[in-house]
Amino acid sequence: MARLDWREAALYVARDFEGGYPPAGTGLEALMADGDEPGDLDGRRRELEAALAARRQKEAERSGGAKTGGTGSFADALRLSSEFIAGVVVGAALGWFVDEMAGTTPWGLIVFLLLGFGAGILNVLRSAGLVAEFGSKAPKKGEDDQGRE
Amino acid sequence: MATDPIHQFQISRWIPIEVGGLDFSFTNASAFMVITVATAGAFLYLTTSSRGLVPGRLQSISEMAYEFVASMLRDAAGNHGMRFFPFVFSIFMFVLVANLLGLFPYFFTVTSHIIVTFALAMLVIGTVIVYGFWKHGLGFLKLFVPQGVPVALAPLVVAIEVVSFLSRPISLSVRLFANMLAGHITLKVFAGFVTSLSALGIAGVAGAVLPLAMTVALTALELLVAFLQAYVFAVLTCMYLNDALHPSH
Numbered sequence: 001m002a003r004l005d006w007r008e009a010a011l012y013v014a015r016d017f018e019g020g021y022p023p024a025g026t027g028l029e030a031l032m033a034d035g036d037e038p039g040d041l042d043g044r045r046r047e048l049e050a051a052l053a054a055r056r057q058k059e060a061e062r063s064g065g066a067k068t069g070g071t072g073s074f075a076d077a078l079r080l081s082s083e084f085i086a087g088v089v090v091g092a093a094l095g096w097f098v099d100e101m102a103g104t105t106p107w108g109l110i111v112f113l114l115l116g117f118g119a120g121i122l123n124v125l126r127s128a129g130l131v132a133e134f135g136s137k138a139p140k141k142g143e144d145d146q147g148r149e
Numbered sequence: 150m151a152t153d154p155i156h157q158f159q160i161s162r163w164i165p166i167e168v169g170g171l172d173f174s175f176t177n178a179s180a181f182m183v184i185t186v187a188t189a190g191a192f193l194y195l196t197t198s199s200r201g202l203v204p205g206r207l208q209s210i211s212e213m214a215y216e217f218v219a220s221m222l223r224d225a226a227g228n229h230g231m232r233f234f235p236f237v238f239s240i241f242m243f244v245l246v247a248n249l250l251g252l253f254p255y256f257f258t259v260t261s262h263i264i265v266t267f268a269l270a271m272l273v274i275g276t277v278i279v280y281g282f283w284k285h286g287l288g289f290l291k292l293f294v295p296q297g298v299p300v301a302l303a304p305l306v307v308a309i310e311v312v313s314f315l316s317r318p319i320s321l322s323v324r325l326f327a328n329m330l331a332g333h334i335t336l337k338v339f340a341g342f343v344t345s346l347s348a349l350g351i352a353g354v355a356g357a358v359l360p361l362a363m364t365v366a367l368t369a370l371e372l373l374v375a376f377l378q379a380y381v382f383a384v385l386t387c388m389y390l391n392d393a394l395h396p397s398h
Contacts, residue, residue: 056220056223078324078327078328079324079381082320082323082324082327083316083320085320085323086316086317086319086320086323087316087320089316089319090312090315090316090319091316094312094315112312115308115309115312116312116316118309118312119309119310119312119313119316120316122309122310122313123320126313132295
């Protein structure tokens with residue numbers, strides 16, 4: 001309940017989390033122990049922020065990259081197929097729309113359907129983690145280049 | 150027809166309203182959206198109103214939901230992303246509560262209608278686009294130009310990236326909609342087997358045990374799917390918001 005980014009707290013904090021500061025003895029005594037002089041509220045909050053950030057990082061390291069674990073292969077199948085279908089459908093819709101607007105039937109549909117196919121493949125690879133995310137600078141460490149260059 | 154598996158998705162007008170030739174009727178879908186929002190709001194409000202320092206069970210659920218979404222958003226979009234916390238949390242709670250309410254017999258599943266999920270997805274993508282352009286101006290378009298692409302290939306790659314970006318609301322909405330629709334139809338079909346088999350006499354009743362067991366198992370699976378799809382929707386929202394916040398990391 002105290003894992004708040006306090007500077008922007010007013011933007012999202014529920015009224016229950018506002019300003020409440022757990023007294024010593026609620027699992028945060030370790031935090032209090034290092035500075036026996038607690039100082040002003042801001043200083044204490046900053047200390048809390050730092051301690052929590054360190055803890056978050058530790059937790060992230062501990063859990064490793066197992067973020068998508070446990071979703072099951074059924075969910076994967078639905079996810080990947082919907083990504084691919086969405087690409088093709090959007091390509092076809094765009095092509096049809098361009099044809100309607102510009103009267104270039106059937107060339108817009110052909111071109112955009114192919115583009116949509118490419119986008120569908122890209123979606124699938126991206127959501128499977130095989131291609132760098134949108135707008136990434138370079139391939140992440142450990143990943144080989146995706147043949148784009 | 151009681152065993153028609155599609156019947157459960159039918160929209161019926163409860164209070165017909167027509168304004169200027171447009172149908173604004175209050176339907177069962179609208180009613181369940183209202184119920185969803187009311188349930189989620191009332192749950193969060195009532196469970197946290199005691200403000201216990203040591204949370205009770207219900208308060209723990211609220212706090213876990215909060216923590217869950219907050220850490221999801223922080224992981225995906227960093228601390229800057231926390232300004233979207235109310236948005237993501239609302240979407241997560243809406244989808245989750247709508248999915249869970251849909252599991253009750255005779256209840257209407259709001260998220261099994263593509264127009265609802267598509268509206269949610271358009272809200273997400275609209276936020277991403279508006280915020281991206283507002284924050285980064287035309288720099289937001291860098292999102293579509295991967296670095297290190299040869300000039301000759303750039304137009305093709307950019308076109309594919311644009312189509313891929315535009316397909317996001319579709320895949321986001323189709324995934325949630327298809328999961329809920331398929332799950333509820335399967336559930337209804339197997340439950341329908343129980344009634345039609347047991348109408349066949351003693352042997353039928355004995356045989357009906359199998360689809361009944363399947364229905365129980367599917368209900369458990371649907372509970373998982375209800376949570377999982379809300380999670381997937383929220384986590385993808387976080388990832389898309391991350392693009393708006395940092396178009397070129």
